[in-house]
Amino acid sequence: MDPILQLIELPFVAEYLQRIGGENALTVMKLMVEMGNAVTDEQVAEKMGVKVTVVRAVFNRLHYWGIADYTKEQNPETGWWTYTWFLVKDKIKEAVIGELEERESELRQKREELDQFMFFVCPEGHVREPFEVAMEYDFRCPACGAELQPLDVEEEKKKIDEQLDQIWRAKKILNEI
Numbered sequence: 001m002d003p004i005l006q007l008i009e010l011p012f013v014a015e016y017l018q019r020i021g022g023e024n025a026l027t028v029m030k031l032m033v034e035m036g037n038a039v040t041d042e043q044v045a046e047k048m049g050v051k052v053t054v055v056r057a058v059f060n061r062l063h064y065w066g067i068a069d070y071t072k073e074q075n076p077e078t079g080w081w082t083y084t085w086f087l088v089k090d091k092i093k094e095a096v097i098g099e100l101e102e103r104e105s106e107l108r109q110k111r112e113e114l115d116q117f118m119f120f121v122c123p124e125g126h127v128r129e130p131f132e133v134a135m136e137y138d139f140r141c142p143a144c145g146a147e148l149q150p151l152d153v154e155e156e157k158k159k160i161d162e163q164l165d166q167i168w169r170a171k172k173i174l175n176e177i
Ligand SMILES: [Zn+2]
Pocket: 122, 123, 124, 125, 126, 127, 141, 142, 143, 144, 145, 146
């Protein structure tokens, strides 16, 4: 599989690309790769079964981030311009690396905190507070009144490690691009 496709399908990379490119960003990007990374808005719109304006909106957002770019060509007879769009792989790499590094340091910090502090959580997920704050709340959730429970540290670490593992996989893919 094309490494770009592998990369953009990783859950948090996909989430990031959708955040900057909009909800259709992933579909458009996948099609661009599959169609040989030289496409017009009409071609992509036809494949997706959506209006051209939907695809153009994605192109424009990706262009803003430098992730997509275009070449334009004028038809000498009609005078109309055709825009051919492509993904800029180096920019995708750069953007993803930046995002990965930020995530990784956040996760590592969170993991360290788990060893240093005791956390209490609402069983309904409303709050996650260190011991001192939980004590101020009388160990009751300020949102729903439920009794706060000590956080399952091992479970939490497992979740963090899974995410760190995803980052590691993404870095491996990035090295192949
Ligand atoms: Zn609650």
